[in-house]
Amino acid sequence: MSKRASKYPENFTPHIPNINYGLLDELAGYAVRRAQIAIYADFYKSIGDETITPQRFATLVIIGTNPNLRQVQLAKILGVARPGVTAIIDFWQKRGVVERKKIPDDRRSYGIVLTNEGERTLKQIQSIVNEHEKRITKNMSVKEVQMLIHLLSKISNS
Numbered sequence: 096m097s098k099r100a101s102k103y104p105e106n107f108t109p110h111i112p113n114i115n116y117g118l119l120d121e122l123a124g125y126a127v128r129r130a131q132i133a134i135y136a137d138f139y140k141s142i143g144d145e146t147i148t149p150q151r152f153a154t155l156v157i158i159g160t161n162p163n164l165r166q167v168q169l170a171k172i173l174g175v176a177r178p179g180v181t182a183i184i185d186f187w188q189k190r191g192v193v194e195r196k197k198i199p200d201d202r203r204s205y206g207i208v209l210t211n212e213g214e215r216t217l218k219q220i221q222s223i224v225n226e227h228e229k230r231i232t233k234n235m236s237v238k239e240v241q242m243l244i245h246l247l248s249k250i251s252n253s
Contacts (some may be wrong), residue, residue: 107132123250134231141227142220146186150175152224154183155209155217158193163206165198192216 109129110116119125139145142152150173157172158164164172170180184207187193192213195205209217232240 107136109133127247127250137227137231138224141223141230147220151183151186152220154180155187155192155213155220158207159209159214159217162208163196163198165204165206166195169207187213190216 109132116125135149138149154169154173157169166180166184167177169184170177173180173183175183184193184195188195190212191210193207194210196208198204198206235243
């Protein structure tokens with residue numbers, strides 16, 4: 096079993112009956128973390144490739160919808176240090192999914208773009224992630240999902 100599979104086990108039980116969770120049941124952060132564990136476990140199972148993390152998937156989406164984005168911009172969007180974003184881009188570049196291209200009129204900057212293989216890969220992964228999203232939100236209405244996204248954005252934007 097891989098390190099990631101053990102970190103996000105399929106048999107994760109977010110709330111075990113007859114266990115007193117005390118203050119934890121009142122903490123939004125604890126509820127978000129329990130949900131994240133369940134979501135990540137399903138994500139990895141759905142993708143079937145533990146090297147494709149939610150962050151690496153998000154990177155492809157951002158690059159795919161913002162061609163020629165500079166690395167420094169991508170780091171800011173993802174909330175990671177520049178060396179971290181370099182590692183993510185290197186990961187996808189080794190797979191032939193993205194490439195760095197010189198930006199005209201700026202000798203120091205490179206834009207990141209999807210290759211043809213990258214466009215195919217992104218389309219394939221997005222399809223899997225859409226099914227994953229349906230599965231994890233199956234007990235919620237469309238309006239509840241929208242509300243959840245809205246409420247979580249209030250935390251991340253504060």
